[in-house]
Amino acid sequence: MRDDIKEVLITEEEIQEKVKELGKLLTEEYQGKFPLVVGVLKGSLPFMGDLIQQIDTHIELDLMDVSSYGNDTVSSGEVKIVKDLNTSVEGRDVLILEDIIDSGLTLSYLVKLFQYRKAKSVKVVTLLDKPEGRNVDLVPDIAGFIVPDEFVVGYGLDYAEKYRNLPFIGILKPEIYQG
Ligand SMILES: O=P(O)(O)OC[C@H]1O[C@H](OP(=O)(O)OP(=O)(O)O)[C@H](O)[C@@H]1O
Numbered sequence: 001m002r003d004d005i006k007e008v009l010i011t012e013e014e015i016q017e018k019v020k021e022l023g024k025l026l027t028e029e030y031q032g033k034f035p036l037v038v039g040v041l042k043g044s045l046p047f048m049g050d051l052i053q054q055i056d057t058h059i060e061l062d063l064m065d066v067s068s069y070g071n072d073t074v075s076s077g078e079v080k081i082v083k084d085l086n087t088s089v090e091g092r093d094v095l096i097l098e099d100i101i102d103s104g105l106t107l108s109y110l111v112k113l114f115q116y117r118k119a120k121s122v123k124v125v126t127l128l129d130k131p132e133g134r135n136v137d138l139v140p141d142i143a144g145f146i147v148p149d150e151f152v153v154g155y156g157l158d159y160a161e162k163y164r165n166l167p168f169i170g171i172l173k174p175e176i177y178q179g
């Protein structure tokens with residue numbers, strides 16, 4: 001699997017250091033607020049698993065599965081709910097966890113949805129931000145790393161459902177895309 005990687009953009013150590021830093025920020029921000037922390041499936045799972053252990057105040061967890069990707073690397077432009085939350089967001093401080101914001105479509109849909117459902121506040125934390133990919137105006141409240149306008153994999157991010165289990169973020173060799 002690792003032979004398929006052309007370049008490591010962010011190492012495992014850099015990710016873990018950043019996750020600790022973000023955990024400290026969120027501990028301060030959400031002290032005593034019992035936020036509802038929403039992970040967006042499937043890509044946010046490794047980030048969520050690591051980050052929540054660094055938040056030192058009570059939180060409630062939930063998961064949502066939305067899909068915006070029509071094929072392997074190109075967004076379909078449409079967002080659909082595959083699995084909704086089990087919890088009501090009404091009156092809650094909601095913290096959405098994402099692995100990446102690219103076009104911004106997924107997150108702008110979710111932020112609007114939770115506002116419509118009367119959340120008290122809605123904030124977005126993303127491990128990766130790819131500002132050059134943006135189609136809609138969306139700025140995350142907290143972003144771990146800015147990445148270039150290239151398709152990245154690892155630490156939750158997939159290409160054709162593979163590579164999510166890499167502990168780092170990398171770029172694939174071109175021959176992998178070309179089959
Ligand atoms: O900013 P956007 O262009 O909307 O892209 C970001 C979204 O795309 C990916 O999810 P995907 O829909 O591929 O599902 P997955 O997490 O299950 O891979 C990623 O995990 C984000 O949720």
Ligand code: HPA
Nearest residue numbers: 102150151152153157158
């Ligand atoms: O660069 C990416 N890699 C994997 N999944 C993604 N979803 C949006 N952008 C990306």
